[in-house]
Amino acid sequence: MKKNIAIIMGGYSSEYGISMKSGNVVNKYLNPQKYNAYRVIVSKEKWFHLDKDDNEFPVDRADFSICPNGQKIQFDCVFNAIHGTPGEDGLMQAYFELLGIPHTSCNHYESALTFNKRDLLSTLKPYAIPCAVSYHLNKGQDVDQDAIIKKVGLPCFVKANRAGSSYGVSKVYQNSELQKAIETAFKEDDQVIIESFLEGTEVSVGVITYKGEVMVLPITEIISENDFFDFEAKYQGKSQEITPARINATQEQNVRKLAKFIYQTLGLKGYTRSEFIFIGDVPHLLEVNTTPGLTEESLLPQQAREAGISLEELFDSAITEALT
Template identity: 65%
Template sequence: MKNIAIIMGGYSSEYKISLISGNLVHQYLDKTKYNGYCIHIFKEKWVYVDDSETEFPIDKNDFSVTVDGTKINFDCVFNAIHGTPGEDGLMQAYLELLEIPQTSCDYYQAALTFNKRDTLSVLKPYGIKSAVSYYLNKGDKIYTDEIVKKVGLPCFVKPNKAGSSFGISKVKTEAELPIAIEVAYQEDNEIIIESFLDGTEVSVGVINYKGVITVLPITEIVSENDFFDYEAKYLGKSQEITPARISDEMTEKVGAIAKRAYELLKMKGFSRSEFIIVNDEPFMLEMNTVPGMTNESLLPQQALAAGISLEDLFANAIELALVK
């Protein structure tokens, strides 16, 4: 039996969703092969939480835990942390130094894809299109007329490094820009302002499944709100249609782009890329490397549509990490 640490929580606004993801992974872990341990990672404490909610501190020197006098080391870490430090490369680098296999991509890929601006810049020379954008760093002077001239209205103001749609605003008038910028700065000190793409939004899961890079059935997102925000993602204010209502040609095209991005960035483990299709052209928004694993989340829905059970999906991730 392999000891698997399922890390969850994290230091960002996404910690609640991460705890749900981590607990779902624990629930569907094959108990005949793996001993699953729920590890909560917070700024103030790293602890193993057992079934009775008792907490045991993690020894950060070797990422082990001592329970009733017995020291437990982990064969593999299943990463279910959305946001920092699980999705931005910090945990990946720490675990690599300790030589503990983990299920997500390597630290450089995590750091790169966590930065929307840099991801799109790296992929652009390969013909992967993205929205017209304008960048701000905290402290920069804000010229609203300049922003509107470049990206047009309506536009989206987003934290550059945050997930689950925290800090994102859809801006319809120039006067709303400073307020939206302040909201985004609450999540991050870098901001990306993007032109509004009026088209079909799709989400494409790409995973390494049994050693083969596999594009999962594509999900179309129809939000009741102005965009696919937190409410739409987690509180049922959207329709998520898998497979997406797009032509076979477009399914092929957007799937090929998502797969190419996965390969170009030398990804491992799970990825979920978001696109908006405008006039038969897919524009990439971002790539998530630790996508949600809740029952509402897109990647588990896509895996089930592909005939891959959650037990199988999670075991596959662990087995591939152990092979490395």
């Protein structure tokens, strides 16, 4: 019997549009011989199933069911394609775990932890994982620009602590630019992380569970045409994404080992994509994404293709693992 799969997409953050693209790609490639796929849009205003004719049917949040044409449908599994809150920060995961509905992303605590850059780096600190020097700010806190510059130096990156797709990120070269960058970050989140600039080769490493085994995918080298890997570079073609990355054997071994170690140490599941910058042969961790982009052009699908895994196989594996 075919499984009923809810593909959740949308969300409450600036990444809404990107998530919609990811969700529609998942819907396109899920095997119709194995699955009944249902697009479910999650927004601040409403949750609803959108059928192929763009008719809307509300979601009953008491049990996460829908009732198109008077027939109640409950789901065997949820495919999570929401980037940002509430799909990447643990909220949806906790909801599905309370309802006992399997889902394709990692559990609620791990989702919340990895989405919070400051908490993630603090949790990994005892393992001596290399990363940038950082300074933390909360909204309403006094901004001591001299203390910030003394700790992280210039140039530096100012980031919203809990946001993705480079929303709320600025590269700061001069003290006079710092306040505006902090204000930009606070538009996305009430917590900010300011990090020292790391100059080196940037790579993205996908780690997934595939056919019951933790698998490190081929590595992607990122070369931005802009000042850093910002929104334009990620989504509007302003970058080169080279898979496999042009790195030496020692660098490849080091980053593959570290990415897998982080995945297993944190108890992650499903898909992840971690970003690193090499200083010499040493990879420095930037962040871990637990709901990475899933369009045909996104980094994780690029890496899967290089590994000989089609989108149909990639998406099928996520559901299989969730139902195991």
